[in-house]
Amino acid sequence: MRDLIPFLRLYKKHWFGLTLGMLLGLATVLASMGLLTLSGWFISAAAVAGLTVATKQVFNYMLPAGGVRGFSIARTAGRYGERIVSHNATFKLLADIRLFFFRKLAPLVPGNLSNLRDGDLLNRLVADVNAMDHVYLRLVSPLLIGVLGILSISGFLIWFDPELGGFLAAVLVVLLVGLPVIFYGLGKGHGETITLSKAQYRVGLLDWLQGNAELRIFGANDRVKQSTQQHEDDLLQSQRRMASITGMANATLLAANGLTLVAILWFAADGIGGRAPDPLIAMFAFATMASFELLMPVSAAFQYLGQTLTSARRLNEIIDAEPATAFVAPETNRKATGAIDIDAISFSYHGSSDRVLNHVSLRIEAGQKIALLGRTGCGKSTLLQLLTRSWDPQEGEICFDRVPLSQ
Secondary structure (H helix, E strand, C coil), X not given: CHHHHXXXXXXHHHHHHHHHHHHHHHHHHHHHHHHHHHHHHHHHHHHHHHHCHHHCCCCCCHHXXXXXXXXXXXXHHHHHHHHHHHHHHHHHHHHHHHHHHHHHHHHXXXXXXXXXXXHHHHHHHHHHHHCCHHHHHHHHHHXXXXXXXXXXXXXXXXXHCXXXXXXXXXXXXXXXXXXXXXXXXXXXXXXXXXXXXXXXXHHHHHHHHHCHHHHHHCCCHHHHHHHHHHHHXXXXXXXHHHHHHHHHHHHHHHHHHHHHHHHHHHHHCCCCCCCCXXXXXXHHHHHHHHHHHHCHHHXXXXXXXXXXXXXXXXXXXXXXXXXXXXCCCCCCCCCCCCCEEEEEEEECHHHCCCCCEEEEEEEECCCCCCCCXXXXXXXXXXXXXXXXXXXXXXXXXXXXXXXXXXX
């Protein structure tokens, strides 16, 4: 989870939209549970009232009917508002993460990125950043909504019957704690494989497309194509297994819902809160069924957490890297003339003993034209890269207007 800390810090900027989205999500879930709970009690109470019409008992059906309509409208409006607000905040957050990642990436070019392919960098900038939306939409938000929802439904039922309400609360808490641990363990390895296979597949596919002519000339086309297809097969296989785990999670929740419902009906058969059997039994039954809606997103959230953590680690490899060339803020009030002094510079790549440039000295006046001539590999491009500070020379110094480039 430590890998997510740099991205969680960016949440501060969008705290209002993200918090509002969670509150609307909680209101939607509460309205959904309230709708099912009230409807169950209302139908049962209306049936009982119809059977006892001969006793001339009064039954107010207007108020619960209004409540059903109110919950229906609230659920629809809340779901729409939650989707608008949370996704808008998430898209803005992803945009900030991309900018944050690119600002860390740009100073690393080219020295620290020589061992990374263009396709891999693109995959990190697009796919791995996209995976960060799981942190809010599938992890933080469902967990907070689940905890608050369990407290709400449990408190409501405990008010009618402490023992039955406490039993349902215990079952929901055990599932809320246990299911994430189980399905995180089941999905962790497959999530990592999905992320890495997706990256390898895209890199291999891009290499195969860009170098197709050369690969055909040297007879390596089939081998590279087969390697790319193997990455694709690994990706599809991991996605199938992840889908199977998702089905297992849904089946587990449905089974737990059914067993909990049977237990609630069994314990409530003699009545709720010491009263004779009445429509409150139906209210408890429907509240039990509705409460499991809180748990549906939680298992899926932790199932895909391994995939999100792997993407975060891949992004942190770039974010935590130190640039080979450190830049400082330039002086803006100094007038530049343009003279360049190259004083006995030497440079070799990646610590090699063979120097590309060896004690090169040169002075270029402002406006002067200089031609760099020499065979391939003699250091012409390297000298230009040192002038633009892609790297710094290991020996000697380059000055611009007699000020070292490092300053």
